[in-house]
Amino acid sequence: MLWPTLLLLGLESVRIAPGATAVTPFVFEHYPVSHSLLAVLLWALAFGAVHLVWRRNLRMAALLAGLVLSHWLLDALVHIPDLPLAPGGDARVGLGLWQSHIATLLVEVPLFVAGVWLYTRGTRPLDRAGRYGLVGLVALLAVIYAGNLYGPPPDSVAAIAWVGHAQWLLVLWAWWVDRHRASIPASAA
Numbered sequence: 001m002l003w004p005t006l007l008l009l010g011l012e013s014v015r016i017a018p019g020a021t022a023v024t025p026f027v028f029e030h031y032p033v034s035h036s037l038l039a040v041l042l043w044a045l046a047f048g049a050v051h052l053v054w055r056r057n058l059r060m061a062a063l064l065a066g067l068v069l070s071h072w073l074l075d076a077l078v079h080i081p082d083l084p085l086a087p088g089g090d091a092r093v094g095l096g097l098w099q100s101h102i103a104t105l106l107v108e109v110p111l112f113v114a115g116v117w118l119y120t121r122g123t124r125p126l127d128r129a130g131r132y133g134l135v136g137l138v139a140l141l142a143v144i145y146a147g148n149l150y151g152p153p154p155d156s157v158a159a160i161a162w163v164g165h166a167q168w169l170l171v172l173w174a175w176w177v178d179r180h181r182a183s184i185p186a187s188a189a
């Protein structure tokens, strides 16, 4: 969620090059603040710390920090070696799953399905918003995913950045859905 803002500010850069990998038309030239391992570790700690101060729940804070870090780990699975370990350093990592269309689908689709399954298994709808709001969100995410894979590449970096900012609407939508669902205790689930 930081990356589009950093792109607009000119602090990070990306180039559109169709065919860069089988899956994404982007060449990630420079993104040390949003995507270096060291910076992401700090973002994860900061995110967890804010929650800890706010809610005083160490277990939840650690989980949220782990979720922030998970973005980098999942990126490391799919990106070609363009992820820096530290800002300013030369080391780049990435296992390059995006070089294979079919391998990407075989990993990313089950991961998404597993995430949805975990969430529906751990929560129950309190009303229609909680039920159909979730169905709509999952359907929209699937459509966006298909658009990313099979749609035309964006016209400009500015377009990437503005569409990226629109992702905050998905965050809002998810927050709204979650308010209309209740968690099921692990023993009952």
Ligand SMILES: [Zn+2]
Pocket: 035, 071, 075
């Ligand atoms: Zn990323």
